[in-house]
Amino acid sequence: MTLEEWIGSIGVTMLLVGFFANAFGYLPSDTQRYHALNAVGAALACLASFQIGFLPFVVLEGVWSAVALAALVRLARRPMPH
Numbered sequence: 001m002t003l004e005e006w007i008g009s010i011g012v013t014m015l016l017v018g019f020f021a022n023a024f025g026y027l028p029s030d031t032q033r034y035h036a037l038n039a040v041g042a043a044l045a046c047l048a049s050f051q052i053g054f055l056p057f058v059v060l061e062g063v064w065s066a067v068a069l070a071a072l073v074r075l076a077r078r079p080m081p082h
Helices: 002-024 034-051 054-077
Strands: none
Touching: 002 034, 034 054
């Protein structure tokens, strides 16, 4: 496999782990871990898409990563329950 394929495969694996874990009740979607998997996984998939010149997925994964990062920031700013 090429470097781009490795990067993309790791990113997509992270996205799928988060998706399946959420779908089967192991990882709630309102957790930092869930959004971190999405942010990093999408960023890696975005990078790999950029490296191979596939612009539609650069846009898709770039937006996905940005939204997940925004959710992480929102969670970090949320007051902690007592």
